[in-house]
Amino acid sequence: xxxxxxxxxxxxxxxxxxxxxxxxxxxxxxxxxxxxxxxxxxxxxxxxxxxxxxxxxxxxxxxxxxxxxxxxxxxxxxxxxxxxxxxxxxxxxxxxxxxxxxxxxxxxxxxxxxxxxxxxxxxxxxxxxxxxxxxxxxxxxxxxxxxxxxxxxxxxxxxxxxxxxxxxxxxxxxxxxxxxxxxxxxxxxxxxxxxxxxxxxxxxxxxxxxxxxxxxxxxxxxxxxxxxxxxxxxxxxxxxxxxxxxxxxxxxxxxxxxxxxxxxxxxxxxxxxxxxxxxxxxxxxxxxxxxxxxxxxxxxxxxxxxxxxxxxxxxxxxxxxxxxxxxxxxxxxxxxxxxxxxxxxxxxxxxxxxxxxxxxxxxxxxxxxxxxxxxxxxxxxxxxxxxxxxxxxxxxxxxxxxxxxxxxxxxxxxxxxxxxxxxxxxxxxxxxxxxxxxxxxxxxxxxxxxxxxxxxxxxxxxxxxxxxxxxxxxxxxxxxxxxxx
Ligand code: ADP
Ligand code: K
Ligand code: MG
Numbered sequence: 001x002x003x004x005x006x007x008x009x010x011x012x013x014x015x016x017x018x019x020x021x022x023x024x025x026x027x028x029x030x031x032x033x034x035x036x037x038x039x040x041x042x043x044x045x046x047x048x049x050x051x052x053x054x055x056x057x058x059x060x061x062x063x064x065x066x067x068x069x070x071x072x073x074x075x076x077x078x079x080x081x082x083x084x085x086x087x088x089x090x091x092x093x094x095x096x097x098x099x100x101x102x103x104x105x106x107x108x109x110x111x112x113x114x115x116x117x118x119x120x121x122x123x124x125x126x127x128x129x130x131x132x133x134x135x136x137x138x139x140x141x142x143x144x145x146x147x148x149x150x151x152x153x154x155x156x157x158x159x160x161x162x163x164x165x166x167x168x169x170x171x172x173x174x175x176x177x178x179x180x181x182x183x184x185x186x187x188x189x190x191x192x193x194x195x196x197x198x199x200x201x202x203x204x205x206x207x208x209x210x211x212x213x214x215x216x217x218x219x220x221x222x223x224x225x226x227x228x229x230x231x232x233x234x235x236x237x238x239x240x241x242x243x244x245x246x247x248x249x250x251x252x253x254x255x256x257x258x259x260x261x262x263x264x265x266x267x268x269x270x271x272x273x274x275x276x277x278x279x280x281x282x283x284x285x286x287x288x289x290x291x292x293x294x295x296x297x298x299x300x301x302x303x304x305x306x307x308x309x310x311x312x313x314x315x316x317x318x319x320x321x322x323x324x325x326x327x328x329x330x331x332x333x334x335x336x337x338x339x340x341x342x343x344x345x346x347x348x349x350x351x352x353x354x355x356x357x358x359x360x361x362x363x364x365x366x367x368x369x370x371x372x373x374x375x376x377x378x379x380x381x382x383x384x385x386x387x388x389x390x391x392x393x394x395x396x397x398x399x400x401x402x403x404x405x406x407x408x409x410x411x412x413x414x415x416x417x418x419x420x421x422x423x424x425x426x427x428x429x430x431x432x433x434x435x436x437x438x439x440x441x442x443x444x445x446x447x448x449x450x451x452x453x454x455x456x457x458x459x460x461x462x463x464x465x466x467x468x469x470x471x472x473x474x475x476x477x478x479x480x481x482x483x484x485x
Contacts, residue, residue, distance in 0.1 A: 082139070085145055116170070153200055194446050221265065223337065242285065252330055254329075335469050337467045347460050450464075
Protein backbone atom coordinates (compact mmCIF):
# COMPACT_ATOMS: atom_id res chain seq x y z
CA UNK A 1 0.00 0.00 0.00
CA UNK A 2 2.80 2.35 0.97
CA UNK A 3 4.70 1.79 -2.28
CA UNK A 4 1.51 2.31 -4.27
CA UNK A 5 0.99 5.68 -2.60
CA UNK A 6 4.65 6.61 -3.12
CA UNK A 7 4.46 5.69 -6.81
CA UNK A 8 1.35 7.77 -7.34
CA UNK A 9 2.99 10.67 -5.53
CA UNK A 10 6.06 10.68 -7.75
CA UNK A 11 3.79 10.50 -10.79
CA UNK A 12 1.98 13.52 -9.44
CA UNK A 13 5.17 15.45 -8.93
CA UNK A 14 6.01 14.91 -12.59
CA UNK A 15 2.55 16.00 -13.71
CA UNK A 16 2.72 18.97 -11.39
CA UNK A 17 6.01 20.06 -12.95
CA UNK A 18 4.49 19.71 -16.41
CA UNK A 19 1.44 21.75 -15.51
CA UNK A 20 3.60 24.32 -13.78
CA UNK A 21 5.38 24.89 -17.06
CA UNK A 22 2.07 25.49 -18.81
CA UNK A 23 0.56 27.56 -16.06
CA UNK A 24 0.12 31.25 -16.54
CA UNK A 25 -0.88 33.58 -13.77
CA UNK A 26 -3.61 36.07 -14.42
CA UNK A 27 -3.35 38.14 -11.28
CA UNK A 28 -4.27 41.73 -12.00
CA UNK A 29 -3.93 43.45 -8.67
CA UNK A 30 -3.85 46.93 -10.13
CA UNK A 31 -7.37 46.57 -11.53
CA UNK A 32 -10.22 47.88 -9.37
CA UNK A 33 -12.35 45.16 -7.81
CA UNK A 34 -15.47 46.21 -9.70
CA UNK A 35 -13.71 45.67 -13.04
CA UNK A 36 -12.50 42.17 -12.35
CA UNK A 37 -14.52 39.44 -13.97
CA UNK A 38 -14.61 36.58 -11.49
CA UNK A 39 -17.20 34.64 -13.43
CA UNK A 40 -14.51 33.41 -15.82
CA UNK A 41 -12.55 31.74 -13.04
CA UNK A 42 -12.53 28.00 -13.52
CA UNK A 43 -11.15 25.41 -11.23
CA UNK A 44 -9.52 22.94 -13.56
CA UNK A 45 -5.92 23.53 -12.65
CA UNK A 46 -4.39 21.00 -10.32
CA UNK A 47 -0.96 21.21 -8.78
CA UNK A 48 -0.42 24.75 -10.00
CA UNK A 49 2.47 26.72 -8.64
CA UNK A 50 0.25 29.56 -7.45
CA UNK A 51 -1.53 27.27 -5.01
CA UNK A 52 1.83 25.95 -3.83
CA UNK A 53 3.17 29.45 -3.43
CA UNK A 54 0.28 30.60 -1.27
CA UNK A 55 0.19 27.37 0.69
CA UNK A 56 3.82 27.80 1.65
CA UNK A 57 3.26 31.28 3.06
CA UNK A 58 2.95 31.62 6.81
CA UNK A 59 -0.53 32.13 8.16
CA UNK A 60 -1.10 34.72 10.82
CA UNK A 61 -2.77 33.07 13.75
CA UNK A 62 -5.17 35.19 15.80
CA UNK A 63 -6.21 34.31 19.31
CA UNK A 64 -9.64 35.10 20.69
CA UNK A 65 -7.87 37.62 22.93
CA UNK A 66 -6.38 39.38 19.92
CA UNK A 67 -9.68 39.36 18.08
CA UNK A 68 -11.38 40.92 21.07
CA UNK A 69 -8.81 43.57 21.75
CA UNK A 70 -8.50 44.47 18.08
CA UNK A 71 -12.25 44.55 17.49
CA UNK A 72 -13.11 46.74 20.46
CA UNK A 73 -14.72 49.95 19.21
CA UNK A 74 -13.87 49.05 15.63
CA UNK A 75 -17.33 50.27 14.57
CA UNK A 76 -16.03 53.75 15.35
CA UNK A 77 -12.70 53.36 13.60
CA UNK A 78 -12.75 53.04 9.80
CA UNK A 79 -8.98 52.45 9.79
CA UNK A 80 -9.44 49.32 11.89
CA UNK A 81 -12.11 48.00 9.57
CA UNK A 82 -9.85 48.40 6.56
CA UNK A 83 -7.01 46.77 8.44
CA UNK A 84 -9.32 43.89 9.26
CA UNK A 85 -10.31 43.58 5.58
CA UNK A 86 -6.68 43.42 4.54
CA UNK A 87 -6.00 40.75 7.14
CA UNK A 88 -8.86 38.68 5.74
CA UNK A 89 -7.78 39.11 2.15
CA UNK A 90 -4.23 38.13 3.05
CA UNK A 91 -5.18 35.12 5.14
CA UNK A 92 -8.00 33.38 3.29
CA UNK A 93 -6.12 32.60 0.05
CA UNK A 94 -3.24 31.11 2.04
CA UNK A 95 -5.53 28.96 4.11
CA UNK A 96 -7.57 27.88 1.09
CA UNK A 97 -4.35 27.01 -0.74
CA UNK A 98 -3.30 24.74 2.12
CA UNK A 99 -6.56 22.88 1.94
CA UNK A 100 -6.30 22.63 -1.85
CA UNK A 101 -2.94 20.95 -1.35
CA UNK A 102 -4.51 18.55 1.17
CA UNK A 103 -7.19 17.68 -1.37
CA UNK A 104 -4.57 17.20 -4.07
CA UNK A 105 -2.82 14.66 -1.90
CA UNK A 106 -5.89 12.45 -1.73
CA UNK A 107 -5.81 9.30 -3.87
CA UNK A 108 -7.00 9.90 -7.42
CA UNK A 109 -10.07 7.73 -6.93
CA UNK A 110 -11.15 10.12 -4.18
CA UNK A 111 -10.35 13.32 -6.04
CA UNK A 112 -12.31 12.05 -9.03
CA UNK A 113 -15.46 11.57 -6.95
CA UNK A 114 -18.05 14.17 -8.04
CA UNK A 115 -18.68 15.40 -4.50
CA UNK A 116 -15.01 15.83 -3.71
CA UNK A 117 -14.47 17.44 -7.10
CA UNK A 118 -17.21 19.90 -6.25
CA UNK A 119 -15.45 20.78 -3.01
CA UNK A 120 -12.12 21.13 -4.77
CA UNK A 121 -13.61 23.36 -7.45
CA UNK A 122 -15.36 25.57 -4.93
CA UNK A 123 -12.18 25.95 -2.90
CA UNK A 124 -10.22 26.72 -6.02
CA UNK A 125 -12.71 29.29 -7.28
CA UNK A 126 -12.69 31.01 -3.88
CA UNK A 127 -8.92 30.90 -3.78
CA UNK A 128 -8.57 32.40 -7.24
CA UNK A 129 -11.24 34.99 -6.59
CA UNK A 130 -10.03 36.18 -3.21
CA UNK A 131 -6.36 36.31 -4.14
CA UNK A 132 -7.18 38.55 -7.09
CA UNK A 133 -9.00 41.14 -5.05
CA UNK A 134 -6.96 44.32 -5.10
CA UNK A 135 -5.87 45.61 -1.73
CA UNK A 136 -8.82 47.11 0.16
CA UNK A 137 -8.01 50.79 0.66
CA UNK A 138 -11.33 52.59 0.98
CA UNK A 139 -14.64 51.86 2.64
CA UNK A 140 -16.16 51.42 -0.85
CA UNK A 141 -13.54 48.74 -1.56
CA UNK A 142 -14.46 47.15 1.74
CA UNK A 143 -18.15 47.14 0.90
CA UNK A 144 -17.48 45.29 -2.34
CA UNK A 145 -15.03 42.96 -0.67
CA UNK A 146 -17.50 42.20 2.12
CA UNK A 147 -20.18 41.39 -0.42
CA UNK A 148 -17.82 39.00 -2.17
CA UNK A 149 -16.87 37.44 1.14
CA UNK A 150 -20.49 36.86 2.11
CA UNK A 151 -21.14 35.28 -1.27
CA UNK A 152 -18.23 32.88 -0.84
CA UNK A 153 -19.26 32.01 2.71
CA UNK A 154 -22.68 31.09 1.40
CA UNK A 155 -21.25 29.08 -1.47
CA UNK A 156 -19.13 27.10 0.97
CA UNK A 157 -22.03 26.30 3.26
CA UNK A 158 -22.94 22.94 1.66
CA UNK A 159 -19.31 21.86 1.24
CA UNK A 160 -19.23 19.92 4.48
CA UNK A 161 -21.99 17.64 3.28
CA UNK A 162 -20.28 17.21 -0.09
CA UNK A 163 -17.03 16.30 1.61
CA UNK A 164 -18.72 13.85 3.91
CA UNK A 165 -20.82 12.28 1.13
CA UNK A 166 -17.84 12.02 -1.21
CA UNK A 167 -15.59 10.37 1.30
CA UNK A 168 -18.34 8.02 2.41
CA UNK A 169 -18.75 6.89 -1.18
CA UNK A 170 -15.02 6.47 -1.59
CA UNK A 171 -14.62 4.50 1.59
CA UNK A 172 -16.46 1.64 -0.06
CA UNK A 173 -13.86 1.46 -2.82
CA UNK A 174 -11.16 -1.14 -2.54
CA UNK A 175 -7.76 0.25 -1.49
CA UNK A 176 -9.07 3.67 -0.54
CA UNK A 177 -10.25 3.10 3.01
CA UNK A 178 -6.98 1.88 4.48
CA UNK A 179 -4.93 4.57 2.67
CA UNK A 180 -6.90 7.47 4.04
CA UNK A 181 -6.13 8.98 7.38
CA UNK A 182 -9.74 10.01 7.45
CA UNK A 183 -9.92 11.59 10.90
CA UNK A 184 -6.72 13.57 10.48
CA UNK A 185 -7.93 14.76 7.09
CA UNK A 186 -11.29 15.85 8.48
CA UNK A 187 -9.73 17.47 11.51
CA UNK A 188 -7.53 19.55 9.30
CA UNK A 189 -10.25 20.42 6.76
CA UNK A 190 -12.83 21.28 9.42
CA UNK A 191 -10.50 23.18 11.72
CA UNK A 192 -9.49 25.29 8.79
CA UNK A 193 -13.12 25.75 7.87
CA UNK A 194 -13.99 26.95 11.37
CA UNK A 195 -11.01 29.26 11.26
CA UNK A 196 -11.83 30.76 7.89
CA UNK A 197 -15.45 31.30 8.83
CA UNK A 198 -14.54 32.91 12.14
CA UNK A 199 -12.11 35.24 10.39
CA UNK A 200 -14.60 36.12 7.67
CA UNK A 201 -17.64 36.51 9.94
CA UNK A 202 -15.64 38.55 12.42
CA UNK A 203 -14.73 40.98 9.67
CA UNK A 204 -18.28 41.12 8.34
CA UNK A 205 -19.59 42.07 11.80
CA UNK A 206 -16.73 44.11 13.15
CA UNK A 207 -18.26 47.37 11.97
CA UNK A 208 -21.62 46.71 13.67
CA UNK A 209 -22.20 48.39 16.97
CA UNK A 210 -24.02 45.74 18.96
CA UNK A 211 -24.19 45.90 22.78
CA UNK A 212 -22.34 42.99 24.35
CA UNK A 213 -20.66 42.00 21.12
CA UNK A 214 -17.33 42.54 19.43
CA UNK A 215 -17.93 41.32 15.90
CA UNK A 216 -19.44 37.85 16.27
CA UNK A 217 -17.99 37.30 19.73
CA UNK A 218 -20.34 37.82 22.63
CA UNK A 219 -18.24 39.36 25.38
CA UNK A 220 -20.48 38.06 28.20
CA UNK A 221 -22.21 35.02 26.92
CA UNK A 222 -24.69 33.80 29.52
CA UNK A 223 -23.97 30.09 29.73
CA UNK A 224 -27.28 29.22 31.39
CA UNK A 225 -29.13 30.97 28.65
CA UNK A 226 -27.24 28.98 26.01
CA UNK A 227 -28.07 25.79 27.90
CA UNK A 228 -31.77 26.69 28.07
CA UNK A 229 -31.80 27.40 24.36
CA UNK A 230 -30.12 24.10 23.51
CA UNK A 231 -32.36 22.13 25.90
CA UNK A 232 -35.47 23.59 24.35
CA UNK A 233 -34.28 22.88 20.80
CA UNK A 234 -33.12 19.36 21.58
CA UNK A 235 -36.31 18.45 23.39
CA UNK A 236 -38.30 19.66 20.44
CA UNK A 237 -36.28 17.52 18.02
CA UNK A 238 -36.38 14.56 20.36
CA UNK A 239 -40.16 14.83 20.62
CA UNK A 240 -40.48 15.08 16.85
CA UNK A 241 -38.26 12.05 16.41
CA UNK A 242 -39.34 9.69 19.18
CA UNK A 243 -42.55 11.16 20.49
CA UNK A 244 -40.96 11.59 23.92
CA UNK A 245 -38.01 13.31 25.55
CA UNK A 246 -36.33 13.11 28.93
CA UNK A 247 -36.37 16.10 31.19
CA UNK A 248 -33.21 18.05 31.78
CA UNK A 249 -32.16 19.14 35.24
CA UNK A 250 -29.65 21.97 35.34
CA UNK A 251 -27.61 22.71 38.43
CA UNK A 252 -24.40 24.43 39.49
CA UNK A 253 -23.34 28.01 38.96
CA UNK A 254 -26.33 29.96 37.77
CA UNK A 255 -24.62 33.16 36.70
CA UNK A 256 -21.64 32.35 34.57
CA UNK A 257 -20.68 34.22 31.48
CA UNK A 258 -17.74 33.91 29.13
CA UNK A 259 -16.63 35.68 25.99
CA UNK A 260 -17.50 33.23 23.24
CA UNK A 261 -19.09 32.88 19.84
CA UNK A 262 -22.67 31.90 20.77
CA UNK A 263 -23.19 29.72 17.70
CA UNK A 264 -20.18 27.59 18.66
CA UNK A 265 -21.49 26.90 22.16
CA UNK A 266 -25.00 26.32 20.82
CA UNK A 267 -23.68 23.71 18.42
CA UNK A 268 -21.72 21.79 21.05
CA UNK A 269 -24.55 21.78 23.59
CA UNK A 270 -27.06 20.75 20.96
CA UNK A 271 -24.96 17.82 19.74
CA UNK A 272 -24.18 16.59 23.26
CA UNK A 273 -27.78 16.88 24.36
CA UNK A 274 -29.02 15.05 21.28
CA UNK A 275 -26.62 12.21 22.04
CA UNK A 276 -27.71 12.09 25.66
CA UNK A 277 -31.43 12.21 24.90
CA UNK A 278 -31.16 9.67 22.10
CA UNK A 279 -29.30 7.27 24.39
CA UNK A 280 -31.88 7.68 27.15
CA UNK A 281 -34.87 7.25 24.87
CA UNK A 282 -33.47 4.36 22.85
CA UNK A 283 -32.29 2.47 25.88
CA UNK A 284 -35.69 2.85 27.54
CA UNK A 285 -38.03 2.39 24.62
CA UNK A 286 -36.83 -0.99 23.43
CA UNK A 287 -39.39 -3.78 23.22
CA UNK A 288 -39.65 -5.79 26.44
CA UNK A 289 -37.96 -8.87 24.99
CA UNK A 290 -34.83 -6.90 24.24
CA UNK A 291 -31.95 -8.13 26.37
CA UNK A 292 -30.29 -4.70 26.48
CA UNK A 293 -33.36 -2.97 27.78
CA UNK A 294 -32.78 -1.35 31.11
CA UNK A 295 -34.76 -2.91 33.84
CA UNK A 296 -36.69 -0.48 35.95
CA UNK A 297 -34.26 -1.15 38.80
CA UNK A 298 -31.54 0.73 36.90
CA UNK A 299 -33.72 3.76 36.45
CA UNK A 300 -33.83 6.16 39.36
CA UNK A 301 -37.20 6.37 40.97
CA UNK A 302 -36.62 10.06 41.54
CA UNK A 303 -36.94 10.92 37.88
CA UNK A 304 -38.95 13.97 37.19
CA UNK A 305 -41.98 13.75 35.01
CA UNK A 306 -41.16 12.61 31.55
CA UNK A 307 -42.71 14.10 28.51
CA UNK A 308 -45.28 11.50 27.63
CA UNK A 309 -45.06 9.40 24.50
CA UNK A 310 -47.86 9.65 22.03
CA UNK A 311 -50.47 7.03 22.75
CA UNK A 312 -50.42 5.64 19.24
CA UNK A 313 -46.75 4.76 19.35
CA UNK A 314 -46.84 3.33 22.82
CA UNK A 315 -48.97 0.33 21.94
CA UNK A 316 -46.13 -1.91 20.79
CA UNK A 317 -43.31 -0.56 22.94
CA UNK A 318 -42.52 -0.42 26.56
CA UNK A 319 -42.24 3.12 27.83
CA UNK A 320 -40.90 3.42 31.34
CA UNK A 321 -40.29 6.79 32.91
CA UNK A 322 -37.21 8.34 31.38
CA UNK A 323 -34.42 9.29 33.75
CA UNK A 324 -33.59 12.95 33.33
CA UNK A 325 -30.43 14.27 31.77
CA UNK A 326 -28.41 16.27 34.29
CA UNK A 327 -26.36 19.30 33.36
CA UNK A 328 -23.98 20.78 35.85
CA UNK A 329 -22.12 24.03 35.29
CA UNK A 330 -18.85 24.29 37.20
CA UNK A 331 -16.88 27.48 37.10
CA UNK A 332 -13.54 25.88 37.89
CA UNK A 333 -10.66 27.54 39.63
CA UNK A 334 -8.13 26.84 36.89
CA UNK A 335 -9.55 29.39 34.49
CA UNK A 336 -11.83 26.81 32.93
CA UNK A 337 -15.56 26.45 32.83
CA UNK A 338 -16.85 22.88 32.67
CA UNK A 339 -20.30 21.84 31.59
CA UNK A 340 -21.02 18.26 32.53
CA UNK A 341 -23.87 16.51 30.75
CA UNK A 342 -24.83 13.24 32.40
CA UNK A 343 -27.28 10.71 31.08
CA UNK A 344 -28.44 7.28 32.09
CA UNK A 345 -28.70 6.07 28.54
CA UNK A 346 -26.81 2.83 28.90
CA UNK A 347 -23.32 4.19 28.26
CA UNK A 348 -20.95 3.36 25.44
CA UNK A 349 -19.55 -0.16 25.13
CA UNK A 350 -15.79 -0.36 25.77
CA UNK A 351 -15.06 -1.46 22.22
CA UNK A 352 -16.72 1.66 20.81
CA UNK A 353 -15.37 4.26 23.19
CA UNK A 354 -12.57 5.30 20.81
CA UNK A 355 -14.55 4.81 17.62
CA UNK A 356 -17.22 7.32 18.59
CA UNK A 357 -14.65 10.09 17.98
CA UNK A 358 -14.25 9.07 14.34
CA UNK A 359 -15.90 11.31 11.78
CA UNK A 360 -18.85 9.47 10.35
CA UNK A 361 -19.02 6.79 13.01
CA UNK A 362 -22.58 6.37 14.20
CA UNK A 363 -24.64 3.60 15.74
CA UNK A 364 -27.76 4.89 14.10
CA UNK A 365 -28.59 2.29 11.53
CA UNK A 366 -31.16 2.39 8.81
CA UNK A 367 -33.39 -0.05 10.60
CA UNK A 368 -33.65 2.08 13.67
CA UNK A 369 -33.67 5.44 11.93
CA UNK A 370 -36.24 7.55 13.69
CA UNK A 371 -35.43 10.78 11.99
CA UNK A 372 -37.06 12.00 8.85
CA UNK A 373 -34.91 11.14 5.85
CA UNK A 374 -32.93 13.99 4.40
CA UNK A 375 -34.70 15.98 1.76
CA UNK A 376 -34.10 14.58 -1.69
CA UNK A 377 -34.74 11.09 -0.47
CA UNK A 378 -31.18 9.80 -0.49
CA UNK A 379 -31.03 8.62 3.05
CA UNK A 380 -28.43 5.99 2.34
CA UNK A 381 -26.35 5.06 5.27
CA UNK A 382 -23.57 3.58 3.24
CA UNK A 383 -20.36 3.34 5.10
CA UNK A 384 -20.11 -0.39 5.29
CA UNK A 385 -22.59 -1.03 8.06
CA UNK A 386 -20.40 -3.48 9.93
CA UNK A 387 -22.03 -4.40 13.14
CA UNK A 388 -20.55 -4.50 16.55
CA UNK A 389 -21.34 -6.54 19.58
CA UNK A 390 -23.33 -4.42 21.96
CA UNK A 391 -25.26 -2.40 19.46
CA UNK A 392 -25.98 -5.48 17.40
CA UNK A 393 -27.63 -6.98 20.46
CA UNK A 394 -30.03 -4.15 20.27
CA UNK A 395 -30.99 -4.91 16.72
CA UNK A 396 -29.09 -1.85 15.57
CA UNK A 397 -26.57 -1.59 12.86
CA UNK A 398 -23.32 -0.03 13.81
CA UNK A 399 -22.49 2.03 10.82
CA UNK A 400 -18.85 2.74 10.39
CA UNK A 401 -17.65 5.30 7.95
CA UNK A 402 -19.53 8.39 7.10
CA UNK A 403 -23.01 7.43 8.09
CA UNK A 404 -25.93 9.21 6.61
CA UNK A 405 -25.41 12.77 5.57
CA UNK A 406 -28.57 14.76 5.24
CA UNK A 407 -28.20 17.72 2.93
CA UNK A 408 -29.88 19.99 5.42
CA UNK A 409 -27.97 18.67 8.38
CA UNK A 410 -25.00 20.98 8.56
CA UNK A 411 -25.13 24.23 6.77
CA UNK A 412 -24.12 27.70 7.66
CA UNK A 413 -22.24 29.69 10.25
CA UNK A 414 -19.06 27.67 10.60
CA UNK A 415 -20.65 24.33 9.95
CA UNK A 416 -23.58 24.71 12.26
CA UNK A 417 -26.75 22.70 11.86
CA UNK A 418 -29.15 24.72 9.79
CA UNK A 419 -32.10 23.63 11.87
CA UNK A 420 -30.66 24.90 15.11
CA UNK A 421 -30.28 28.36 13.75
CA UNK A 422 -33.31 28.63 11.53
CA UNK A 423 -35.85 26.48 13.30
CA UNK A 424 -36.65 24.12 10.43
CA UNK A 425 -38.26 21.60 12.73
CA UNK A 426 -39.10 18.81 10.32
CA UNK A 427 -35.56 18.60 8.97
CA UNK A 428 -33.91 17.96 12.25
CA UNK A 429 -32.21 14.73 12.90
CA UNK A 430 -31.29 13.32 16.23
CA UNK A 431 -28.27 11.48 14.91
CA UNK A 432 -26.84 9.64 11.95
CA UNK A 433 -24.19 11.93 10.54
CA UNK A 434 -21.55 10.74 12.96
CA UNK A 435 -20.02 14.21 13.19
CA UNK A 436 -21.50 15.38 16.51
CA UNK A 437 -18.73 14.29 18.86
CA UNK A 438 -15.63 14.89 16.76
CA UNK A 439 -16.85 18.21 15.43
CA UNK A 440 -17.93 19.41 18.88
CA UNK A 441 -14.50 18.53 20.21
CA UNK A 442 -12.94 20.46 17.36
CA UNK A 443 -15.07 23.51 18.21
CA UNK A 444 -14.17 23.19 21.90
CA UNK A 445 -10.46 22.88 21.19
CA UNK A 446 -10.57 25.73 18.74
CA UNK A 447 -10.66 28.24 21.57
CA UNK A 448 -8.50 26.21 23.94
CA UNK A 449 -11.19 24.05 25.55
CA UNK A 450 -11.84 20.34 25.26
CA UNK A 451 -14.49 17.66 25.23
CA UNK A 452 -14.16 14.33 27.03
CA UNK A 453 -16.44 11.40 27.68
CA UNK A 454 -16.66 9.14 30.68
CA UNK A 455 -18.90 6.19 30.18
CA UNK A 456 -20.12 3.41 32.42
CA UNK A 457 -21.24 0.72 30.00
CA UNK A 458 -24.67 -0.51 30.96
CA UNK A 459 -25.47 2.63 32.90
CA UNK A 460 -24.76 5.98 31.30
CA UNK A 461 -22.38 8.62 30.02
CA UNK A 462 -20.91 11.85 31.30
CA UNK A 463 -19.72 14.38 28.74
CA UNK A 464 -17.34 17.05 30.04
CA UNK A 465 -17.25 20.15 27.93
CA UNK A 466 -14.50 22.47 29.10
CA UNK A 467 -14.24 26.04 27.89
CA UNK A 468 -11.35 28.33 28.65
CA UNK A 469 -12.57 31.10 30.88
CA UNK A 470 -11.05 34.26 29.49
CA UNK A 471 -10.67 36.85 32.16
CA UNK A 472 -10.02 40.43 31.44
CA UNK A 473 -6.67 41.43 32.83
CA UNK A 474 -5.81 44.80 34.33
CA UNK A 475 -4.21 46.03 31.16
CA UNK A 476 -7.32 45.28 29.14
CA UNK A 477 -5.70 42.29 27.49
CA UNK A 478 -7.34 38.91 27.56
CA UNK A 479 -5.91 35.63 28.70
CA UNK A 480 -4.86 33.56 25.76
CA UNK A 481 -6.27 31.05 23.61
CA UNK A 482 -5.76 29.66 20.22
CA UNK A 483 -6.67 29.75 16.63
CA UNK A 484 -5.43 26.91 14.54
CA UNK A 485 -5.03 27.42 10.82
P1 ADP B 1 -24.26 10.49 15.76
O1 ADP B 1 -24.97 11.06 16.94
O2 ADP B 1 -24.66 11.12 14.46
O3 ADP B 1 -24.33 9.00 15.72
P2 ADP B 1 -21.93 11.34 17.20
O4 ADP B 1 -20.53 11.62 16.78
O5 ADP B 1 -22.65 12.41 17.90
O6 ADP B 1 -22.70 10.86 15.91
O7 ADP B 1 -21.93 10.07 18.14
C1 ADP B 1 -21.34 8.86 17.68
C2 ADP B 1 -21.88 7.67 18.44
O8 ADP B 1 -21.44 7.73 19.78
C3 ADP B 1 -23.38 7.61 18.53
O9 ADP B 1 -23.96 7.05 17.39
C4 ADP B 1 -23.57 6.76 19.77
O10 ADP B 1 -23.45 5.40 19.44
C5 ADP B 1 -22.38 7.11 20.63
N1 ADP B 1 -22.73 8.06 21.69
C6 ADP B 1 -22.49 9.38 21.72
N2 ADP B 1 -22.94 9.94 22.84
C7 ADP B 1 -23.53 8.95 23.55
C8 ADP B 1 -24.20 8.88 24.82
N3 ADP B 1 -24.38 9.96 25.58
N4 ADP B 1 -24.65 7.65 25.22
C9 ADP B 1 -24.45 6.55 24.47
N5 ADP B 1 -23.84 6.55 23.28
C10 ADP B 1 -23.38 7.73 22.82
K1 K C 1 -18.76 10.02 15.44
MG1 MG D 1 -24.71 12.85 17.78
